Amino acid sequence: QQPVQSPQAVILREGEDAVINCSSSKALYSVHWYRQKHGEAPIFLMILLKGGEQKGHDKISASFNEKKQQSSLYLTASQLSYSGTYFCGSEGGGSNYKLTFGKGTLLTVNP
Amino acid sequence: NAGVTQTPKFQVLKTGQSMTLQCAQDMNHEYMSWYRQDPGMGLRLIHYSVGAGITDQGEVPNGYNVSRSTTEDFPLRLLSAAPSQTSVYFCASSPWDSNYGYTFGSGTRLTVV
Numbered sequence: 072q073q074p075v076q077s078p079q080a081v082i083l084r085e086g087e088d089a090v091i092n093c094s095s096s097k098a099l100y101s102v103h104w105y106r107q108k109h110g111e112a113p114i115f116l117m118i119l120l121k122g123g124e125q126k127g128h129d130k131i132s133a134s135f136n137e138k139k140q141q142s143s144l145y146l147t148a149s150q151l152s153y154s155g156t157y158f159c160g161s162e163g164g165g166s167n168y169k170l171t172f173g174k175g176t177l178l179t180v181n182p
Numbered sequence: 183n184a185g186v187t188q189t190p191k192f193q194v195l196k197t198g199q200s201m202t203l204q205c206a207q208d209m210n211h212e213y214m215s216w217y218r219q220d221p222g223m224g225l226r227l228i229h230y231s232v233g234a235g236i237t238d239q240g241e242v243p244n245g246y247n248v249s250r251s252t253t254e255d256f257p258l259r260l261l262s263a264a265p266s267q268t269s270v271y272f273c274a275s276s277p278w279d280s281n282y283g284y285t286f287g288s289g290t291r292l293t294v295v
Contacts, residue, residue: 105283112288113272114286120281169227169240170215172217174224175224
């Protein structure tokens with residue numbers, strides 16, 4: 072099953088913060104985060120592994136709660152370039168190499 | 183490095199026609215996969231491969247075939263196109279190292295009339 076993302080859409084002003092959540096009904100081995108701009112391919116942001124630490128670069132970070140089977144993406148001091156659709160992808164691990172994506176969260180950052 | 187190359191970028195088919203979407207990567211990645219993207223549905227996995235000669239089904243495999251004869255290429259075949267297969271198709275690849283995510287191709291926009 073697809074992981075569930077929330078919210079479906081969010082509108083920010085430049086400089087504001089946002090949190091995007093991703094939850095799964097299945098046990099997770101890893102969670103991926105991607106950003107896609109309109110008409111372009113998804114771009115990899117980061118991956119969080121089971122037992123791993125919270126990751127981040129620049130002002131975008133993420134956490135992974137294995138027990139709750141949830142991950143959250145944190146965008147701080149948002150920039151116009153952060154606009155796009157954010158997807159989380161969940162992987163079950165073991166011999167399951169399938170990366171299943173959520174339906175996405177549309178983030179719009181306005182001046 | 184070209185990354186992941188998909189051809190064609192756009193295609194219009196008539197119902198019942200067959201065609202092959204091409205995907206090639208030059209990063210020596212073991213894992214390759216095909217997704218389709220429809221409005222409001224996110225990315226749905228069609229087929230994937232963990233290496234040459236090995237393929238498996240994803241969430242929405244019906245109406246599609248794949249094969250992987252080389253590490254570099256992973257073509258997707260539509261056997262008899264249907265309007266429900268109108269979509270944007272993305273090919274993606276990744277190495278086995280879990281610290282790396284997927285690299286996506288630029289996509290193929292397919293319309294079946």
